[in-house]
Amino acid sequence: MLRIHCPCCGPRDHDEFRYAGDASVVRPAHDDPDFEAWYRYVYVRANPKGLHREYWQHVHGCRQWLVVERDTATHTIHSVHFAGQQAS
Numbered sequence: 001m002l003r004i005h006c007p008c009c010g011p012r013d014h015d016e017f018r019y020a021g022d023a024s025v026v027r028p029a030h031d032d033p034d035f036e037a038w039y040r041y042v043y044v045r046a047n048p049k050g051l052h053r054e055y056w057q058h059v060h061g062c063r064q065w066l067v068v069e070r071d072t073a074t075h076t077i078h079s080v081h082f083a084g085q086q087a088s
C-alpha cells in the first residue's frame with residue numbers, strides 16, 4: 001500500500017488516487033511534423049528501476065493533479081508537488 005502525501009489533503013492511501021502516466025515525457029509542439037517524435041510521445045515508455053516521476057490525480061479527494069517522485073524498486077515516495085509547479 002502506497003501512502004501519498006497530498007499537498008491539499010495530507011497523507012492518503014493510493015486507492016484515492018489514479019495513476020496517470022510518466023511525468024517525464026515531453027509532448028512535441030502541436031505543429032511538429034516529426035512522426036518519430038509523436039510515436040515516442042504516444043507509445044514509447046521507459047520502465048526504470050529506481051526514481052521515477054509520475055502523474056497522479058487525487059480523484060477521491062481534492063482532484064488535484066500531482067507529480068509524485070517514487071522509487072519503483074522500493075515504492076518509497078521522495079516528493080509530491082502539484083503538477084505545473086517546480087519540485088522543491
Ligand SMILES: [Zn+2]
Pocket residue numbers: 006007008009010058061062063064
Ligand atoms: Zn488531495
